[in-house]
Amino acid sequence: MKRILILGSGLSTSSLIEYLLVHAEKENWQLTVGDIDPKAAELKINGHPRGKAIAFDIFNEAEKIKQIKDSDLVISMLPARFHPMVAEACLAAGRSMLTASYVSPEVRRLDYQARQKGLLLFNELGVDPGIDHMSAMRGINAIRSKGGTLTGFRSYTGGLIAPEYDNNPWNYKFTWNPRNVVLAAQGTSMYIRNGQYKYIPYHQLYRSAEMISVLDLGEFEVYPNRDSLKYREVYSLPDIKTLIRGTMRRPGYCEAWNIFVQLGMTDDSYTMDYSGNQTWYQFTDSFLPSGSEGTIQERLASYLNIPATGVLMSKLSWLGMFDETPVGLSNATPAQILQHKLEQKWGLEPNDKDILVMQHIYDYQYKGKAHQHKSSLVVIGKDQHQTAMAMTVGTPLAIATRLVLNGTILATGVQVPTKPEFYLPILTELEQYGIRFIEEEVEN
Amino acid sequence: MKRILILGSGLSTSSLIEYLLVHAEKENWQLTVGDIDPKAAELKINGHPRGKAIAFDIFNEAEKIKQIKDSDLVISMLPARFHPMVAEACLAAGRSMLTASYVSPEVRRLDYQARQKGLLLFNELGVDPGIDHMSAMRGINAIRSKGGTLTGFRSYTGGLIAPEYDNNPWNYKFTWNPRNVVLAAQGTSMYIRNGQYKYIPYHQLYRSAEMISVLDLGEFEVYPNRDSLKYREVYSLPDIKTLIRGTMRRPGYCEAWNIFVQLGMTDDSYTMDYSGNQTWYQFTDSFLPSGSEGTIQERLASYLNIPATGVLMSKLSWLGMFDETPVGLSNATPAQILQHKLEQKWGLEPNDKDILVMQHIYDYQYKGKAHQHKSSLVVIGKDQHQTAMAMTVGTPLAIATRLVLNGTILATGVQVPTKPEFYLPILTELEQYGIRFIEEEVEN
Helix, strand or coil: CEEEEEECCCHHHHHHHHHHHHHHHHHCEEEEEEECCHHHHHHHHCCCCCEEEEECCCCCHHHHHHHHHCCCEEEECCCHHHHHHHHHHHHHHCCEEEECCCCCHHHHCCHHHHHHHCCEEECCCEECCEHHHHHHHHHHHHHHHCCCEEEEEEEEEEEEECHHHCCCCCCCCCCCCHHHHHCCCCCEEEEEECCEEEEEEHHHHCCCCEEEECHHHCEEEEEECCECCCHHHHCCCCCCCEEEEEEEECCCHHHHHHHHHHHCCCCCCCCCCCHHHCEHHHHHHCCCCCCCCCCHHHHHHHHHCCCCCCHHHHHHHHHCCCCCCECCCCCCCHHHHHHHHHHHHCCCCCCCCEEEEEEEEEEEEECCEEEEEEEEEEEECCCCCCCHHHHHHHHHHHHHHHHHHCCCCCCCEEECCCCHHHHHHHHHHHHHHCCCEEEEEEEC | CEEEEEECCCHHHHHHHHHHHHHHHHHCEEEEEEECCHHHHHHHHCCCCCEEEEECCCCCHHHHHHHHHCCCEEEECCCHHHHHHHHHHHHHHCCEEEECCCCCHHHHCCHHHHHHHCCEEECCCEECCEHHHHHHHHHHHHHHHCCCEEEEEEEEEEEEECHHHCCCCCCCCCCCCHHHHHCCCCCEEEEEECCEEEEEEHHHHCCCCEEEECCCCCEEEEEECCECCCHHHHCCCCCCCEEEEEEEECCCHHHHHHHHHHHCCCCCCCCCCCHHHCEHHHHHHCCCCCCCCCCHHHHHHHHHCCCCCCHHHHHHHHHCCCCCCECCCCCCCHHHHHHHHHHHHCCCCCCCCEEEEEEEEEEEEECCEEEEEEEEEEEECCCCCCCHHHHHHHHHHHHHHHHHHCCCCCCCEEECCCCHHHHHHHHHHHHHHCCCEEEEEEEC
């Protein structure tokens, strides 16, 4: 029998736990799910005889060591900042660890130690990062192996509300961590396009969105997100002329979100004075300069050079950014206050379903001609638990777990799934779960 | 005999050391100046019998302890990040310390320990912070003691090139630390105006400059800088309706500097790829979006919505931001590269003199009428050593040193010069050195 320990039972773990329980009898697994709130873990286990829920506190050193030692393999679904602590405890106990998160520098430094001990620290096994890397490498290698030369690679992902349930003026609801949405893309976006390095600061980013279309879903806005330059190394594309990774939203989102960025409302670096007593009107007004005249809408429009009436201003009014009702949050940053408002307005309704959309656009030369290949993934959530986000984060991680436990994957050290021996079996099995890319090829 | 130890002999120490040497015979002082480069310290001592230059490395623990023990009082002119180390060593050795820098949280925490030992950690004794606080508190207390009620306090300071030597299109040269000029005002500027809190993000700040006039020097642009809100407590003005502290530049500077801010060229948070091989043209181009047409000037103008010809673009051309010459700096941040360019163009010429300008604007009610009082300071440098910056940073610090050593100031703990027993004797003596405020009163 193999004992799997899952740490954390948050939103994205439903599909992971379901897969592991479904396979537990045949594979002879025993699953332990630890959460600071054991009731949350129990809900996911739902009385399954192969599963057990326990209370788990990452800061309880003795319990952490005991649980890891009592397992054969650990999956960390804790917030990413805890992965280094889990990884170190795993190495000390002689266990391998899997995560759906980016490899942090702290985890990266454990590579040699993991190899020495014959252990695997396997990361970026979710959707973004995860399926994005696996499918990108499959596409890049397919073009290479037929003799094509890649000139450009662009890759965009979005977690959105499914079209049928898309009923607010922002065409957006929170289908994953609201804080990450509010803080998205802070810092500088770096990419290469037509051989030129581009460094676009946060306050210019939402102006530079472009449109793409995905299958029969219509148009999406895409904008480059953070450091795409480092993927020249990750994807082995040192000489590529265009490389952009980015985020997808529905058209109109970026222009409206840019208002928050321009005002400074997404700033998470300082605490506002007395924000609890302020109204939403005052909150908004505190980002406008003094001395101008007119209604708050007119002053905001004049400051940001946007129309004082119309779609943009309606999106703000719909949120209630000008209301004389109290903010009701004190000692908070602008970003926390904005998130508080958005959670009231962008929350999922009970029957809402989410959608996960991903598109890779490969430009390449083949037999003297320019080709473009598009590879698109669309996953719609089944229900509130088996959301598109939970399915696409949890299923590849669950498959990787099975492949490690049954000896198909024998690697050691710190790994991400960019090698064929990792991504081929995972992508193939994902298709059984409806996670399948649609391929389109155009010769220019 | 009293032994004074000065740590650091950088640009701003000329007037400090001169004052101390001039008074050394009468006061029976012996002065030791320690610098990582003892030659720099020797130049300032210039063979004076009461002075001694030594090599001093803050990271040499034994030498640090020995020198501090061998002194009666320590003045730290090291970069501000080293003050906590010096302060701790002073407390251990039973010595008081004076600095011209803002009190850091690390130094603030030593208050109790300093009081217990009867020692003084006296900070913010330069110009900004320093003379600004002293003169502000004198003005605020003068209005209070005649029965006036302060409604607004604005205070602006600028270190600039003196008008006679102001001969470049930016009307600006580096008269102090270039790095601090490039990184100035990053973060959010916070102030209160007409009872309303205002939070202006960095990327909007340089748009919101205002004009003030100072005596016969003409007009200056001023913009709010960093957190003015906390000065309600520092200046004991909890209910004031307007409180703004800010920076002064010559007219036209802010609009032009804003181009760098908008492009992201002042970002110090990431290293650019291959910047050493790039030309200035490429450096500038890397902040412009792809896909637009025209010359780089036209593309920049279109991106930032500014004229493609005229004063703004001339300022950039004069710097050489579009030149096809190599940047010549690798593994550098955008801010470091921009600083490298500006140091080539904004350096002081051998005979240049600098100017230090400060203005406080007090709005108050007195006997039922609105009054405005302006208090303005203008100091012009004497030469390359006795610059306005060196005089205004070093002289108040030197005076404070004398007042501590002769027992006029007997305070202990962590202090700043906002109390009358500190600022009155210092401001009075400063007038002998030409550091004198001109007062103007207007009844509205």
